Amino acid sequence: MATSGVVNGTDLRIYKGGTVIGRATTCSLSISREMREILDKDNTGSWVTSAPGRKSASLSSDAFFTYDTTNVKPETLFTDLDNGTLVTWRFTTDEAGDKAWDGSGYVTEFSVNAGVEENSTYSVTITVSGPITLVTES
Secondary structure, eight states: OOOOSSOOGGGOEEEETTEEBTTEEEEEEEEEEEEEEEOOTTOOSSSOEEEEEEEEEEEEEEEEOOSOOSSBOHHHHHHHHHHTOEEEEEEEOOOTTSEEEEEEEEEEEEEEEOOTTSOOEEEEEEEEOSOOEEEEOO
C-alpha cells in the first residue's frame, strides 16, 4: 500500500544493483536542469530570456563504516570508484504503490571519517549517467 502523509526519511533508501547501501544514516537525490540564455540583437532589454538545457543528477549517502553488513559494503563502493564501474541504482521507500527513481551512474566520491572514540562513517556520491526513470513500486 502506498505511503500516505509525509514520508519518514528512514523509509527512503538508495539501492545499488538491487541491494540497499548498508548502515546508511542519510541519503539524497539531487536533480537539476541547466538553463541556457537566449540572447540576440532583438532582445537587448534587462530581462533574460532562457530555455531548458541539459539535466544532471547525483545521489549521496552517509553510513556507518562496517565490514559485517549483508548489504552494500563500503569497500564495494570504493572498488566501483576505483574501477570506473557503471552501477545501477534506485532511490525508493520500497513500499508498493510509492514512486521510485531508477538510473545508472558512477561512484565519483568516497570518503571515510574516523574520529577518536566516535563511530566511523563514510560518504559516497554517485554521479548519474544517462536518463532517470520514475516508476511505481510493485
